[in-house]
Amino acid sequence: MDARDARWLGASLALAERGVGRTSPNPSVGCVIVANGRVVGRGWTQPGGRPHAEAVALAAAGDAARGATAYVTLEPCAHISTRGPACSDLLIAAGVARVVTSGIDPDPRTAGAGVARLRAAGIVVDVAAPALAAAAERVNPGFFTRHRHGRAHITLKLAVSLDGCIALADGTSRWITGAAARRHAHLERARCDLIIVGGGTLTADDPALDVRLDGLEDRAPQRAVLSATLEAIPAEARIGDARLLRDLSDLDADPRILAVLVEGGAGVATSLLTADRVDRLLIYRAPIIIGGRRGIGDLCLTDLGSAHGRWRLAAALTLGFDRVEEYDRVR
């Protein structure tokens, strides 16, 4: 693999982003097919999970795929489904000379078998270095967490002031952040499978939890209320189709739920952090001082050293006057 390969893999990663939020329980994968330095086909996982990225790209490339290199953000699958053939078989049949992939599929039905099958057919297969694999995994964190740990991947979203507050002392929280940050947060909703709020937030804020972005209005994910005391939530406050959860166990048991976005409030955030169930922090921070209600309650830490080394900054972006930072839990 050289720098040119890394660039093409980056292009396929950008394509993979297009399917995020519409492919669960499948991952969203991107693929570009390159012949003589030119793209002859590209594809990404289609809504519902099929066709796969490789099938789309190969169909676009046609005969031009013969002798070409396919860049794929996940190991081509080795399992035949009623919904389509195995991508490794498709790549072999198309006469591709080389496959470059970001990493190995954690799905036990493939898990290296795709690469083995390609190599057995005489195709050169390069698997990217860990840094590129990590970038690819960040596109489908729920998929990797589900297969590696048997549970849902949880992002905790916070919209905070510089002093870590999420509301005035009286509970007012509209608005901490500006319009650009709020739009970004709506896009995050469209990328997940389920949104969770606590009972208190549901009752106090009556949030719609939908995706209010032009062209994405139909992308609102499932919603759920997480509350130790569900019966305390007034019936009229409940979002029509929301799931009611006393804890996360039935979400973890549901293989269709990969990526979960937790939107508050402080009670839910505190209990998930205490249970070490937050995999990613999504922090929108506004340049204001509130001195009001904090976003995270008492975690009862007794050792400051233990707080360090747990979170790694993965991305940061300026949005108007605000800044969004993403931190991944180091595991």
Add this chain to the structure above:
Amino acid sequence: MDARDARWLGASLALAERGVGRTSPNPSVGCVIVANGRVVGRGWTQPGGRPHAEAVALAAAGDAARGATAYVTLEPCAHISTRGPACSDLLIAAGVARVVTSGIDPDPRTAGAGVARLRAAGIVVDVAAPALAAAAERVNPGFFTRHRHGRAHITLKLAVSLDGCIALADGTSRWITGAAARRHAHLERARCDLIIVGGGTLTADDPALDVRLDGLEDRAPQRAVLSATLEAIPAEARIGDARLLRDLSDLDADPRILAVLVEGGAGVATSLLTADRVDRLLIYRAPIIIGGRRGIGDLCLTDLGSAHGRWRLAAALTLGFDRVEEYDRVR
């Protein structure tokens, strides 16, 4: 003024930085003298405030100053002191053809008189645009605040976690940030005239409030304890030479105190913010979640809209795993 002028003014600003913290009640000024595109002299305000930057730069340039351009980060002074001649007279005597300055001196003894005297002598004087003036003012915020508002300039320093905490629930605060951030904070001490802590921080942490940086050990500024209840501070907890303050009024009355750094704790921070006496926030933020003791208490805001538009991000820097952000109060 063109882009080349702005670049030379930037170079003189970098020289001005060298004197910061050692010139009060004078500002720290930088000067470069340029002839035919080459620097023939440079200087910055010397410890104690004299000689001035222009005097140093002119002495270095000698005859080469004749017909040259002098770039100065503040209007050359027009007042003759027992400690030295007026810089505008020195520039005229040296035969400088042109003076470019960042802005007008707020000191009433000059306040435009320097520019007028230079122009009367036939020297071309250009005063920089507001953006460059603002950059120059940020080098000496205490000097400008003192002359414009008759009071000290206050920086509130906070070392916080992502959730805005400054300590565990039990008060442990060593360490939130890493070594690089703490060294940066020590450098900030060397840049101010006085450090303030609250009585609680003094009693609990017994902070040395010195400058523990190689070569800068002698740069510890004056120290003060700000507490509404001074008698509650045990005598043995008091830092030897620290001033004891019940409020800020005697600091504001002392013309030698320009820049003040407040290092905590939450009580002092909250009261200064409530009184709108914080001119600059210096926030060191570590990528950790603490869920402990907050850095800022209840500000009793009743209108979230009023929290917006008060703070402007002026600078940000990554220091190891931490990030430091500087916000100026928009006035």
